[in-house]
Amino acid sequence: MHKISDGILMMRTNERVCSTVYVLEHEGKRLIIDSGDGKLAFNFTPEICILTHGHYDHAKGVKPEWKNVFLHPADFSKKPYITVPPNAKKLDFATLSFGPFQLEMIHTPGHTDGSICILEKKSGLLFSGDTKFAQGDYGRTDLEGSEEEMQKSLARIDKLGWKLLCPAHGYLEQREDGKLI
Template identity: 30%
Template sequence: MIGKVVTSGTFSLDGGTWEVDNNVWIVGSAEEVVVIDAAHDAEAILAAVGGRRIKAIVCTHAHNDHINAAGALVDATGATVRLHPGDDVLWRMEYGRERTYAPLADGETLTVGGIRLEVLHTPGHAPGAVCLHAPDLGTVFTGDTLFQGGPGATGRSYSSFEVIIDSIRKRLLSLPPETVVRTGHGPETTIGAEAPHLEEWIARGY
């Protein structure tokens, strides 16, 4: 039901560029899937999808390293890109007006292969950042909102430390502690493992 492809490329913002490895999540059934965060390498993603139908390409946010393979996936499959409109300014940095997306809304439920994905708007790392909670699978796909060891970076344009902490506290730490956190970069963790460290993150200005 859940697959992962790790792709490599660059993240660019505010005049800087960094080498990154991204987790691309593929969620669904033997017939259809959604791709969460189409990063860097459309061919690798298509190989992992196999012959299944891509119902949607869902973006946890629109930093270029999370969307730069979305255009090629759309061209190859005709799938629709879904993105919270709060990240329109970041989307346009990568695609201008040439490509469009269908807006995601907080509280919306996506269904693919019998799996429910509940959209949680979690701004902070980016204005339109979302997490996708799959309660029946006991997991949440957090993009760059929450990692093993702390929140996503907030030192660049369109980000806010105070906002991301509020998002994590209200939207993520309220999930069951056994919920597996599947991140946009790096290893998995659980809500229960991260919850005790909230005040430490705040004190450190993580």
């Protein structure tokens, strides 16, 4: 695990196909964002797991014993590459406090209908899933969703006060100077 910020870490494999998993820690409890494709080894049970969307490389790592797994309702579908873990619940909150962290869920359709980005307000980290990547790149819209929806979602993200982009694949990027991490 690599530390990004106070209490925020990331896990990933060398394979770009597996989503990065972000881990928020507070007093021995963990909230994770995405779960990878099943190849990442978890030596802990997260209290909460929020999936940025239902694609298998983000959702397949969810273990049956995890109790609080959330996915946007619009991704409870039988579309190609979507894997809905049997224990997933429909995400029905717009904000969530976890220890010192203040998370805001932003619905950003375009890559999938139920894609979300998650803003951690204190640190200014934006967990952007497959919606927004470093260097102006963004998620594919040819599987479902649409280019038009994607552009609207990207515009919505631009208005938020984030400082560090934390996508599910590839580099992290600082907003002011474009430095990659």
